[in-house]
Amino acid sequence: MINQISESDIKELETISKKLRREVLIMIHNANSGHPGGSLSSIDILNVLFNKFLKKYPEGKKNPDYNKRDRFILSKGHASAALYAVMAHCGYFREEELLTFRKLGSRLQGHPSSVKMEEIEVSTGSLGQGLSIGCGVALGLRLDGLKSKVYVFMGDGETEEGSVWEAVMNAAHNKLNNIIAFVDRNRLQIDGSTESVKSIGNIKLKFEAFGWNTIEIDGHNFKEIYKAIESAQNSEKPTVIIADTIKGKGVSFMENNPNWHGKAPNKEELEQALEELK
């Protein structure tokens, strides 16, 4: 029996997502650089994952159970603004620090750095590496008899990297059912639609052919996100949740527009976006 998420929970998640989206845009505007499109497409999933599932100890290593935490790897490291916003919301650090994003000396590097910020599991940014790192983490946890999950968040354009498929084979071969991966299927990459740049095709069938458990969802529907992560908890195989999303979700002029992959909104654009996200 799959646990249901209550209507009041959904209302709360909606409010949090709006807040996180606003913060992402303010951070990117303030830095005058960053990646709004793919951050906004991933917010709703990160919101549910961090607030409803991820076993986390924001206080860090001083907690004796720190080793038992679930691990989160942002393989699409350019969605760092979304990750920082949700981490601040969950108490990893103070929200004021978000305004240091991408500034000289900041812990909030353009792409996540585990050296600058130890709350980050591992540095990412170069695409195609997170799932493979996740395989190593999953193997290590298994050796230690730990039941923690390894959540890996990938982009859809990222699956054009061959190294992703090396890792997909690795996880299936080693039966790493403690891995739950996401593909943020927003169908856009820098140079245009994924299908025009290099057809990704049916990701579900591809993962299935490699021996994975696959779930397709609407990545902006809290009920579906919740149900998918819940059902992945006891899979015998590694699971990938392929989330149909909208790049730039929540801001009318950014939605489905590849120009907002890596561009900061100016003052007027930010004001309009914040108005829409009230």
Next chain:
Amino acid sequence: MERVCKSVRSVYGNTLAELGKANKNIVVLDADLSCSTQTKIFAKEFPERFFNVGIAEQDLMTTAAGLACTGKIPFVSTFAMFASGRAWEQIRNTICYSNLNVKIAATHGGITVGEDGASHQALEDISLMRSIPNMTVIVPADSTETKQAIEYAASHYGPVYIRIARTSLPDIFDASYKFTPSKATVIKEGKDISILTNGETLIEVLDCVKMLEDKGINAEVVNIPVVKPLDKDTVIASAKKTKRVVTVENHSIIGGLGSAVCEVLSENYPVKVTRIGTNDEFGQSGSAKELMEFYGLTSNKLADKIIGILK
């Protein structure tokens, strides 16, 4: 007289197995070359701590990185070509940028890969590895030094690249030898010229200096197993003494030991340095011995070259 040579790859595999007994955090990864790299020795002893990722070197490095994230000490092996080349960016962006405790023990470095030819002869690996921040780069010269370098890597936190020769090597150091990561060693004192080397070329250099002695040349020999961080003091001191430096390595003259020495001397004590290694070119098929001769790395060729330099 033929020397008795030992397989340094077997020494590597056996050392891993010993380390694995003492420390359960040691894990080993390979990419379908466990017979060649000799990680199979560890695999047999500790199958649950051995991971063969198949022919997938990028996955090899990042899986090791993930294991390191959980506190394991991964030793990763494949040929130097694929370790340093195919997976360079994984090593740079995931292992070294995050300063993870991954040890890359790459076998089959240099021209002595032999018959397999240029596609498998890594002549650039030291250059590629030493340019990455946080990375330690070690090129051992015999069984004793290889064993101690592996043991050092296991006990030292941080990424390490160790180049393990394909060829069997004669013993140079006896049981009293102590590998000290921060020190290069003057193996033979001399006053006419300093020959700085490491790895498979050390034995050739030692033979070469005997030939030079017959010609009245008193050469100093410095063994530099740790290319990075380089023991600058020993390099500078030797240059001050002889005023003339030659570097010898089984690697391209671009970016390896020779370049590292030039960087230090040009800034601290400029003397003329001649780099001997492979030039800006690819290798080719042949036996290891023939190739060493062809590329001028055998004792007699080195002696000819050095006599020419001093003329």
